[in-house]
Amino acid sequence: MGLEFQLIQGGKQDTGGRAPTLKGGGGGGTSGDMEARVSGIEKRLDKIDTKLDALGKDVAEVKGRISAMPTTWQLLGMILAIMGASFAIIRFGLGKI
Numbered sequence: 868m869g870l871e872f873q874l875i876q877g878g879k880q881d882t883g884g885r886a887p888t889l890k891g892g893g894g895g896g897t898s899g900d901m902e903a904r905v906s907g908i909e910k911r912l913d914k915i916d917t918k919l920d921a922l923g924k925d926v927a928e929v930k931g932r933i934s935a936m937p938t939t940w941q942l943l944g945m946i947l948a949i950m951g952a953s954f955a956i957i958r959f960g961l962g963k964i
Contacts, residue, residue, distance in 0.1 A: 937945075
């Protein structure tokens with residue numbers, strides 16, 4: 868730790884082979900190719916934004932389809948109505964034909 872502290876105090880920071888970090892405070896930091904990196908990120912964000920818009924439309928369509936589906940009680944009512952009509956036809960309608 869003493870050697871590391873001396874390197875930082877002397878203005879030289881040992882980065883262990885990594886790119887130098889930005890200096891804090893008084894300016895003079897290393898920004899290198901920061902503009903190119905930021906523009907690349909902005910392009911990716913535009914693509915992500917477009918994909919999120921399309922995903923939002925798809926979710927809205929799915930919500931619309933789900934809201935149009937019959938409920939459990941509606942399905943049960945239709946089944947009972949069909950069963951009742953079938954019973955009535957079998958019990959009262961076929962004997963008279």
